Each structure stands twice: as structure tokens, then as C-alpha cells.
Amino acid sequence: MKYPVISLADTERLSEELLGEVSTDVMAGVKWVGSGSFAELEELEGLADDIRSDVSRFAEGDSPPKDEYEGRRSVDLYRALEHLPLEVVDDPGFWRFVILRHLWEFVGWRQPEAFASHRWDAIRRYVDGRTHTECVALRMFIRGRIAVESGNPDLAFAVPEATDLWRSHIIRVRTGYSPTLAGGVLRAQLDHRLTTDHLRQYAKKLNRVASNVVLHVYDENAVDELLEELRDR
Amino acid sequence: MSSEKRLVRPYEGVDAFQQILSAAHVMVGGRRAEAEQRVTIPSNSFLHDPVVIVLADDDEDLEKKRRTALDAAQSIGLEGSDVEFLVLASTPYLRLLDIAHRARLDQPGALARTITLQGSDDGVRALRTPAGGCDIELVFCLASEQPRRPLRPHRLGTWLGRTRFRLRTDLGELGFTPRPLTRAKRTELGLPEETIRYVEVEPSALLQEDVGSAVELYVDDELLSHLSLSPGTTGARSVQRQLFLDVVAAIVRAAQRLDDLDDIQLADIEDTVLHRIVDLAALHSPGETTSEAKERREKALALLKNDPEMFVARIESTASPRKDLIAVVKGVDE
Numbered sequence: 001m002k003y004p005v006i007s008l009a010d011t012e013r014l015s016e017e018l019l020g021e022v023s024t025d026v027m028a029g030v031k032w033v034g035s036g037s038f039a040e041l042e043e044l045e046g047l048a049d050d051i052r053s054d055v056s057r058f059a060e061g062d063s064p065p066k067d068e069y070e071g072r073r074s075v076d077l078y079r080a081l082e083h084l085p086l087e088v089v090d091d092p093g094f095w096r097f098v099i100l101r102h103l104w105e106f107v108g109w110r111q112p113e114a115f116a117s118h119r120w121d122a123i124r125r126y127v128d129g130r131t132h133t134e135c136v137a138l139r140m141f142i143r144g145r146i147a148v149e150s151g152n153p154d155l156a157f158a159v160p161e162a163t164d165l166w167r168s169h170i171i172r173v174r175t176g177y178s179p180t181l182a183g184g185v186l187r188a189q190l191d192h193r194l195t196t197d198h199l200r201q202y203a204k205k206l207n208r209v210a211s212n213v214v215l216h217v218y219d220e221n222a223v224d225e226l227l228e229e230l231r232d233r
Numbered sequence: 234m235s236s237e238k239r240l241v242r243p244y245e246g247v248d249a250f251q252q253i254l255s256a257a258h259v260m261v262g263g264r265r266a267e268a269e270q271r272v273t274i275p276s277n278s279f280l281h282d283p284v285v286i287v288l289a290d291d292d293e294d295l296e297k298k299r300r301t302a303l304d305a306a307q308s309i310g311l312e313g314s315d316v317e318f319l320v321l322a323s324t325p326y327l328r329l330l331d332i333a334h335r336a337r338l339d340q341p342g343a344l345a346r347t348i349t350l351q352g353s354d355d356g357v358r359a360l361r362t363p364a365g366g367c368d369i370e371l372v373f374c375l376a377s378e379q380p381r382r383p384l385r386p387h388r389l390g391t392w393l394g395r396t397r398f399r400l401r402t403d404l405g406e407l408g409f410t411p412r413p414l415t416r417a418k419r420t421e422l423g424l425p426e427e428t429i430r431y432v433e434v435e436p437s438a439l440l441q442e443d444v445g446s447a448v449e450l451y452v453d454d455e456l457l458s459h460l461s462l463s464p465g466t467t468g469a470r471s472v473q474r475q476l477f478l479d480v481v482a483a484i485v486r487a488a489q490r491l492d493d494l495d496d497i498q499l500a501d502i503e504d505t506v507l508h509r510i511v512d513l514a515a516l517h518s519p520g521e522t523t524s525e526a527k528e529r530r531e532k533a534l535a536l537l538k539n540d541p542e543m544f545v546a547r548i549e550s551t552a553s554p555r556k557d558l559i560a561v562v563k564g565v566d567e
Binding site: 085086087089090091092121125131132133134142146171172173174176177178204207208209210211212213214215216217218222 | 280317319321323324326327328329330332335358361362363364365372374376388389390391392433438440441442449496498499500501503
């Protein structure tokens with residue numbers, strides 16, 4: 001399949017132009033790789049239009065909690081791209097395309113401090129497609145997939161202020177490989193919210209169990225029992 | 234001085250499971266990966282060649298291993314049905330994992346001489362991700378909850394033996410790429426004009442997988458262009474190795490600034506940049522078992538916390554530019 005990518009060097013150049021509000025032709029940096037039919041991206045384009053319009057409205061003051069909005073749109077983004085072959089979403093260049101071509105305004109709204117610095121060094125991690133906990137479009141795709149595969153897509157946005165929960169305690173660690181386990185962690189946090197410090201200790205206990213135990217064989221009931229035990233310990 | 238908390242697996246009678254798995258290997262397109270090895274294969278081969286896990290040399294060897302596993306289970310009070318053999322295939326970048334093979338030891342065919350994995354549409358997802366690569370894990374684990382007894386595993390899924398193979402492609406080899414240290418960049422970074430290299434490390438990104446997000450290495454633009462034009466000369470090789478050691482030292486210094494370094498254990502840093510650095514300082518020996526490898530990593534992690542200079546010195550022993558430096562000093566290239 002032919003799909004669009006942007007190189008890291010072009011991403012740096014285009015980002016600096018976009019940050020400098022210089023007239024920028026992002027498509028000039030796009031290359032098509034692969035062979036066969038072209039990737040169908042109409043759904044992504046429609047979603048990007050909606051998000052762009054939301055972000056414009058948020059700028060006027062009517063802004064939802066950022067993490068909750070990111071969570072809701074994570075499911076939409078996953079659904080818009082799930083039909084693509086894995087080779088496409090596995091390519092960091094594709095995520096650079098998604099951000100520069102479609103989600104630039106959203107990423108700027110989501111990471112305002114980094115964008116306000118106007119420095120590539122500060123925004124790089126959010127746009128370079130390399131790190132699944134940082135690159136905004138990639139982390140959303142993974143978050144949406146985990147929530148959908150857990151059986152309850154609403155878990156992508158149900159827990160308030162869950163940026164660190166998703167980043168540090170789900171996607172970055174082994175929990176991110178198991179939608180069933182991630183679903184259990186999110187349900188538990190929804191039912192009995194732990195403070196940041198308690199959550200950190202609880203996540204450490206879970207990571208240590210995960211280093212001794214193959215948690216991928218756990219069904220929902222076994223996950224819930226384990227998580228309850230760890231909370232009580 | 235911090236106290237080292239070690240991951241303890243105080244179970245008796247499980248060594249035989251580990252030995253079976255440590256002897257396994259994986260074949261992909263004519264390339265062979267031993268247990269705990271990371272191998273780089275062409276992306277085309279990764280996408281199209283089947284991955285063959287070889288558990289035994291022949292049928293006789295297989296039967297011997299099957300018997301050994303059953304005897305080991307029995308020796309710790311378990312039936313064949315209490316233990317299962319799993320093959321897990323995962324890709325770190327997209328966080329996808331499939332259980333590619335799962336069978337209880339009492340089931341016929343639970344262990345096979347070879348197990349073949351395919352990355353076709355209905356196959357293993359991690360074999361369709363050439364940039365992210367694929368980790369294959371072989372595991373013996375408890376198939377059911379067991380009564381709690383001293384020195385015996387009891388929790389469902391507790392592994393009795395485990396080994397991993399890391400398959401990566403040329404597309405996914407994302408090391409740190411030096412960036413040109415130009416006059417403008419020197420000004421931006423506040424560096425004197427004659428500075429030839431500068432390393433920036435983001436401590437929190439050491440707990441991520443991608444070294445490119447954690448480390449930024451700047452090298453004088455003129456020097457860098459000469460290194461690119463003549464990478465194979467003695468001088469270029471010695472400079473490249475020295476730059477690598479500079480980056481390692483910068484990472485080690487940055488790690489000391491992590492909030493909870495004293496409390497970090499191996500399980501907390503799996504698949505991260507920090508883990509890869511710890512792995513380098515572990516100075517692994519060929520043919521060591523998973524437990525031995527783990528013990529070496531534990532010791533290396535303790536050194537990182539308590540004796541960072543020794544930690545760096547150990548890594549230097551693996552990448553020492555000594556011979557090239559001596560040649561440069563003697564003027565071999567002149």
C-alpha cells in the first residue's frame with residue numbers, strides 16, 4: 001500500500017516554519033512510500049476537520065479538560081485508521097505526516113508550553129513519531145486501541161485528569177500490552193481514585209508482579225481480583 | 234548510599250524449565266538468534282520469511298525435554314495440566330502482543346520440535362511491524378492458581394522459565410544521530426565558539442524506549458562532515474567511539490538526577506534507554522542463563538546507583554577506542 005510519510009529532517013524544517021507562522025506547504029515535504037493502492041485517509045481527513053474546528057472554538061474560551069478531549073478523540077482516531085495495514089501505523093514517518101498535515105493546531109492546543117517556546121527541541125517529542133508515550137497522534141492511536149480492545153471504548157476518557165495514568169502507568173509499561181489489564185487499572189481508578197503518590201506506589205507493585213507473572217493470560221475477573229489485592233496490600 | 238532491592242524468585246525446582254528454554258533458538262530467513270539475543274534482519278525478510286522457533290534438535294531430544302518438564306512439574310507438586318507453555322509475540326512501538334501458541338503440558342503437541350510463526354493477515358501482528366520489530370518470548374508458567382506453600386509458585390501465570398528473542402530490522406535501528414553544531418546552534422545553546430561536542434540528555438526520557446528522544450548529541454559541523462565522508466579511517470573510528478562514551482557518561486550523569494533512582498528496579502525500566510545502558514554495563518558472557526544474565530544486570534544497576542564512575546568504566550571496556558587511539562597517536566594515518 002502507498003502511504004504518506006514525512007522525514008525527520010523535513011519535520012524539523014516544517015515545524016520551525018509553522019511555529020514561525022511562515023507560509024508553509026506541508027505537502028511539499030510529503031513522500032509516498034510502499035506500493036499498490038493508495039491508503040484511504042478520507043475518514044482521517046473528516047476527523048481532522050472536526051478537531052480543527054473544535055480547537056478554533058476552544059480558543060474562544062469554551063475549552064473542555066484537555067486530557068478528556070484527547071481521550072475521546074483517541075477512540076475516533078483509532079477508528080479512522082484501524083483499517084490501515086500495520087506496516088503503515090508502525091512507520092514513525094506516517095505519524096509525522098498525520099500531525100503536520102492534520103493535527104498541528106490540536107497538538108499546539110494540547111502542548112501549549114512547548115509550542116510557546118518556538119523551539120524544535122521542546123516540541124520534537126510531540127511530533128517526531130518516535131516515542132509512543134509522547135508523540136501526540138501515536139499515543140492517541142494506542143490509547144484508543146487499548147480502550148476499544150478492553151471492551152469499553154469509554155475508558156479512553158472516563159478517568160478525569162488521566163494524562164499521567166495513561167502515559168506512565170499504562171502505555172510505557174507492560175500494562176500497555178494487555179487491554180484487559182489496562183481496562184482493569186482504569187476501572188479501578190474510576191471506582192476509587194488514588195492520589196498521584198498512591199497511584200505511583202500501586203503501579204510499582206503491579207509492575208513488580210508483572211515481572212514475575214504473565215498477566216496476558218488473565219481474564220477480566222482475574223485482573224480485578226489481582227488489582228484489588230494490590231490495592232489492599 | 235542506596236540499598237539495592239532485588240527482584241527475588243525464591244522458587245525451588247524450576248531450573249529445569251529455564252534450561253529447556255535457554256537452549257532454544259529462532260531462525261528467520263537463514264539468520265539464527267540465540268536466547269536473549271537481539272538480531273537485526275533485513276525488513277524484507279522480517280515481513281516475508283516465517284519465524285521458526287526451534288525447541289529441540291530431533292524427536293528424541295524433544296521427548297527428553299517434554300519428560301524433563303513433566304518431571305520438573307511433578308517435583309514441585311504440580312500436574313502437567315498445571316503448567317502451560319506459551320509463545321508471546323509483541324512489538325514495543327505499537328504495544329501489541331499476541332499469544333501465538335498456548336498449551337498445557339499434558340496436551341499432545343504442547344511442545345513441538347519447531348513452532349512456526351507467520352506475519353500474514355491472520356497471523357502474528359508483531360511480525361507485520363518492521364520498524365518497531367518483534368520480541369518473541371517463550372514461557373513456562375502456572376496454568377492455574379495453586380495453594381500457597383513456602384518456596385513454591387502459587388499465582389496464576391507465574392513464570393517458571395522464560396526467555397526472549399529480539400528481532401529488529403534495518404528500519405528500526407534508531408540510535409542517536411549526531412547533529413551539526415553550527416555557529417547558530419552554539420549561540421542558541423550558549424556554547425563557546427571552540428566547543429566541538431555537546432550532549433543534552435533529558436533524564437525523564439531515559440525511562441522511554443527511544444534513545445533519540447532522550448539524547449541529543451551535537452558535533453562540530455566541520456568535524457561531523459569529515460566523519461561522514463571518511464567514517465572508516467582509524468581517526469574517525471576512535472572519534473566515533475569516544476563520542477559514544479561521552480554520550481554514555483552524559484546518560485549516567487543524567488540518571489543521577491532521576492527523582493527515584495534509588496528506588497528503581499529492573500522491572501521498572503524494562504525496554505527503556507536506561508535498561509539498555511544497564512545491559513551494556515552488565516558485561517554479559519556467551520552462553521549464560523537467563524538467571525545469570527539477570528543477576529549481572531542487577532549488579533550493573535546497583536553500580537549505576539552507587540558507583541557511576543565504575544559503571545562508565547565497565548561500558549568503556551566494551552567500546553574502548555584504545556587500539557585506534559594508539560594508532561592515531563603513533564601517526565599511522567599520516
